[in-house]
Amino acid sequence: DAGVIQSPRHEVTEMGQEVTLRCKPISGHNSLFWYRQTMMRGLELLIYFNNNVPIDDSGMPEDRFSAKMPNASFSTLKIQPSEPRDSAVYFCASSLGDRGTGSTDTQYFGPGTRLTVL
Amino acid sequence: AQSVTQLDSHVSVSEGTPVLLRCNYSSSYSPSLFWYVQHPNKGLQLLLKYTSAATLVKGINGFEAEFKKSETSFHLTKPSAHMSDAAEYFCVVTRASGSARQLTFGSGTQLTVLP
Numbered sequence: 001d002a003g004v005i006q007s008p009r010h011e012v013t014e015m016g017q018e019v020t021l022r023c024k025p026i027s028g029h030n031s032l033f034w035y036r037q038t039m040m041r042g043l044e045l046l047i048y049f050n051n052n053v054p055i056d057d058s059g060m061p062e063d064r065f066s067a068k069m070p071n072a073s074f075s076t077l078k079i080q081p082s083e084p085r086d087s088a089v090y091f092c093a094s095s096l097g098d099r100g101t102g103s104t105d106t107q108y109f110g111p112g113t114r115l116t117v118l
Numbered sequence: 119a120q121s122v123t124q125l126d127s128h129v130s131v132s133e134g135t136p137v138l139l140r141c142n143y144s145s146s147y148s149p150s151l152f153w154y155v156q157h158p159n160k161g162l163q164l165l166l167k168y169t170s171a172a173t174l175v176k177g178i179n180g181f182e183a184e185f186k187k188s189e190t191s192f193h194l195t196k197p198s199a200h201m202s203d204a205a206e207y208f209c210v211v212t213r214a215s216g217s218a219r220q221l222t223f224g225s226g227t228q229l230t231v232l233p
Contacts, residue, residue, distance in 0.1 A: 004161065043162075043208070043223040056219045091161055103212040103220050104150045104169050109161030 004110035006092050012116045018080040021113045024073055025094030033107060034067055034077050035091040043091075049075065050097075082117045089114050120145040122211040124224040132232045137181075137196040139227045141209035144190060151192040152210040153183055156226075162208065168192065170214055179203070204231045 005024040013019055025032050033048040047057040049069045057067070064083070069075040079086055089112045097105035125140040143149060150169045154162040166177025173185040179202075183194045192209060209224040 042225050045219065045221065048219075056217065058219065093161070103217055104167065104214065106164050106167070107162075109163065111159065111161050 004092055004094055004108055006090075006110035006113050008113060009111065010114045010116075012118065013082055014118050015083055016081045017117075018078065019082045019086075019115060019117075021077040021090050021092075021115070023075045023077070023092030023110060025075070025092070026096075026108055027073065029094035029096045029108070030072075031095045031097055031105065032069060032075050033093040033095070034075070035093065035109075037089045037091060037112070038087075046077070079115075082115075084117045087115055087117050120147070120149065120211050120213065120220070120222050122209050122222050122224040124207075124209050124227045126227050127225065128228045128230070130230040130232060131199045133201055134198050137194070137199045137203065137229065139194040139207050139209075139229065141192045141194065141224060142190055143192060143209070143211040145211060145213070147213040148215075150212050150214045151183075151185060152212075153177065153181070153192075153194050154208045154210060155205045156208065157205045165194070165207075199229075199231045201231050201233065204229055 007022045031050050034046040037043045046059045047067045052069045067077045091109050091112045093107040093109045095105040095107045122143045152167040153165040155165050156162045165181050166175045168175045168185045176182045181196045183192050185192050206226045206228050208226050212221045
């Protein structure tokens with residue numbers, strides 16, 4: 001299995017531009033998670049989906065952030081407009097849970113997208 | 119409510135010597151605990167997890183951790199460090215029957231292995 005795939009691996013953009021991060025979860029997994037990692041705040045859960053449906057988006061910092069999962073094999077995280085404080089590494093993870101988004105399900109992380117907003 | 123504290127932000131050991139990464143937690147509920155490892159420019163990978171079964175949990179790459187309820191600890195150990203163990207390690211606590219929102223990640227411990 002190729003694991004969780006994220007693209008791009010690196011993104012440099014200017015303030016005000018739209019940024020779209022992409023994720024392909026492991027085939028057969030039914031839950032997908034978006035995280036943000038910064039030195040100051042560590043690893044934060046932004047949003048997660050179960051069976052393509054958003055379950056909890058309470059971690060999304062503000063309306064500039066949106067996430068979609070149009071099908072079981074693809075998800076996007078969009079920032080519009082981007083700001084310098086959005087600079088971080090964004091991780092996508094997926095899991096296979098027999099109880100949906102159970103807290104003890106093993107999550108498999110992608111390699112991350114390093115976003116720099118100038 | 120729950121929290122997790124990784125007591126050392128950096129640990130340095132020599133190759134072939136034991137590794138000890140310390141983690142303390144607090145939880146109002148029956149906790150489940152994990153250790154994840156993150157190698158440079160990679161995503162997090164599960165090392166091991168405790169979910170109310172055996173208190174001594176064995177993971178991948180020779181790591182193990184012991185759940186000690188009386189000490190509210192879940193320290194990660196390995197008898198002999200290898201150069202490839204150099205990475206950042208995260209202790210994670212969650213409610214055993216909760217949702218993914220209830221995962222709380224520690225701030226991480228950077229492990230350096232000296233030749």
